[in-house]
Amino acid sequence: MAAVPAIAALGLGRDYGAVRAVDAIDFDVRPGEFFGFLGPNGAGKTTTIRMLTTLLQPTRGSAQVAGRDVQGDPLGVRRQIGVVFQETTLDLDLTAEENLRFCTRLYGLSRKESALRIDEALRLFGLEERRRERVRSFSGGMRRALDLARGILHRPLVLFLDEPTLGLDPTQRRRIWEFLRRLCSESDTTLFLTTHYMEEADPCDRVAIVDHGRVVAAGEPATLKRALGRESIELTSDRAPGLARRVRELTGVEPHAAAHGLSLIVDDAASVLPALLPLTQDGVEVRVSRPTLEDVFVAVTGRDQELPAA
């Protein structure tokens, strides 16, 4: 069972007339994984999601979702998936509860089961108190939360989310990510999410970075970042003289002068930090800066650096 990937795409591509929206995408998503599909606007993320959710026929290549082929068995695929679209699909004139009930009816859940799951979903997304209010009165974040709630009501094996944090403020975005992380850890649901906010994608188990309709890098966020380059440790102190020597003694690394103190370039900050601990008692501020996924993205798509191969 574990051998069947939740999603498998092989050379998946789609043209719109003469334009290649998605060139050829390859990736696997393991069951239960939280998978991030990152890339700038126009990279082919939405088109890929449309193909995986059977809304769009691929021009070339193939894809399986939950072991079913998107072209050969679209109904089978749809039976296993939930989709949260980029644009909300809520009815503004209906209440939160009515919007959810539309979905439980759609999937033919019994009245009892439906009530149970609606309660559960509203609780999970903190919308219990607003259940009888019309969605029109909801903030963007609450609407998104309700969209998510709707996506999981029928307990899909694989949940697709297209830019779920688009247009939300940072607090709301953080909340949505918390919901998603919780959903992934508390259930067997596989999450496939697209976003162009790279820096958000750290909680993902694995990510694929796409550009111009191709996967340009893939792996665990930490691995990708490590592959990109080394980490730097910044030391800030007003008693700079003597600090450089002490650092050299403690770590064996030659420090460079930086804006308000020193900076150390190391392979793995975590292994060096303990040695620097005594310095903190002398009022030296220690900060580690690591490459972000954003940096990885810039590195692999910017074309002015050596690219780590996908």
Place this chain on the structure above:
Amino acid sequence: MRGAVVAVVVREFLRFARQRGRLLSTFARPLLWLIVIGSGFERVVPTEGTVSYKQFLLPGIYGMVLLFSTMLSALATVHDREFGPIRMLLVAPLPRGVAVLAKTLSSALLGVFQAVVLLPLIWILGLRPSVTSLLEFLGTLVIAALALSSLGMLLASRLRSIENFAGVMNFLMFPMFFLSSALYPASSLPGFLQPLVRADPLTYGIDLMRHPLLHGLYPVNLGADYTVRFDLLVLAALTVVLFALACLLFGEEEHLGRILLTEAPRGGKGTAPGPRPAPASGRPEALSAGATPNRARTPAGLHARRHG
């Protein structure tokens, strides 16, 4: 499948009930026509026999209620497909036709419901149908509504955006209403218009309604033009054909047209440049991903161009 139909029907009715403006206009429009046009024409149109002009007009008014209701539902579908729950339907484990069926049925039911609310007009205008005639009349409402909502769905599967509403109104709804036998017997229109009269589904819908409503009266020049059997046959055939076409084209939309709907770049020949500057080539998704796609504004009227 039943769940999907129930879901859509409940949703349509809830929305209808919550949209005050729509609610109001639904009932105000037919009353206005009945009172103003009815009173005016009553003086002009010579009536013989036992049917007054307003009584003759009444089935036409019900036809109008059905027409406006189903066409509004159809236009709402165009919007829904991109921003509404229709998308949920398209990714639910249902065969393609179920989405179309659910929408067609809910649109027809909503139309019938509005007509039923206006039923008291029958007695207000002095008609006294028997129980059988009344039941028959309800049946005719359902049959006419199904034909019209199928037409609406076909329209919805072809329309690109709701911006074409004015076009639909001017080039479809009004001509359909005026060419039907709503205001005058179909036979009283000149010969060159007869083909259009006969091509208008509303003609048969309204004609069919006239049978039970004016039953037992002896209209000399104001009555039904066709037999019940003929009306039924035409409407049933229309419903089947239009519905089948709508299913087919809605399906096509999903696989080919959907992208065009949600705005893929149009590299094709003969397409007018969009209102926005063309994006850098190779980044087509910038168009499809944005919330403000460059919908081609077509001149008022139906978008007749075939996709693909």
